[in-house]
Amino acid sequence: MKEINNGYFTGERSLFNSEDIKINNTIFGEGESPLKESDNIELNNSSFQWKYPLWYCKDVVANNCSWAEMARAGVWYTDNLLIKDTLIEAPKNFRRCKNITLSNVVMPNAAETLWNCDDVTMQKVSAKGDYFAMNCKNMKLDHFELVGNYSFDGVCNMEIHNARMLSKDAFWNTDHVTVYDSFISGEYLGWNAKNLTLVNCTIESLQGMCYIDNLVMKNCKLINTTLAFEFSTVDAEITNNIDSVMNPSGGTITADHIGELILEKDKVDPQKTKIICRG
DSSP states (O other): EEESSSSSHHHHHHTOOOOOEEEEOOEOOOOTTTTTTTTTEEEOOOOEOOOEEEEEEEEEESSSSSOOTTTSOOOSSSSEEEEEEEOOOOOOBOOOSEEEEEEEEEEEOTTTBBBSOEEEEEEEEEEEOOOTTTTTTEEEEEEEEEEEESTTTTTTEEEEEEEEEEOTTTTTTTEEEEESSSSETTTTTTTTTTEEEEEOOEEEOBBBBBSEEEEEEEEEEESOOOOBBBEEEEEEHHHEEEEEEEOOOOEEESSOOOEEEETTTTOOGGGGGGEEOOO
């Protein structure tokens, strides 16, 4: 494998169509698409400072690297990607990529990041930005942190563990999403989803968990959550009080106490929902 050490590259397509190359302690300065159409690339302690660095690539490993703010739209149409211990400041990263692993990655400007990707694994990842991970499928996340609205819209087949999310309109239009041991705060959580399961989670949400087909909540806590479950089919085991519930379509809701229960007979059939209050 060819090695490049302590390099500095500028200009468009500076290492275009490279193969079997190890790049160490190198800066890619001003100039678009430095590694476009490249295969079998290893990057160590290197930095991208300009746009479109990794498009149409395969088999890329990046260790202890950085994407500056202007390295936007950095990784598109790229397959088999491993990024570890890396800071990515650039927005709009990762589009239509397959087989991505992000480990110990920080993305402080992650607006419109991770769209239409398949087979994504994230461990110890933090991100800030709206519209994170739209229309992805086959995702596994552990120790994930997010500050940003409209996250995971349209995602299919995702499992999340140990997350903290401040995210309005999270999980809209999703199918087969399961979240374990996590904290989620944000209005309108999960609207129009199918097969959304929350296990051992703490949720804060105005009008959360509405318009859902097959919502399952196991051993969950709801804090400051009002007008929940509207037009949802639900099997909810809540370990504390619920401030208010409005017009669920059917199922079972168990809680210590429900502050306000709204069942409008012209909108739903109250007999289709079983309410159990421990108190």
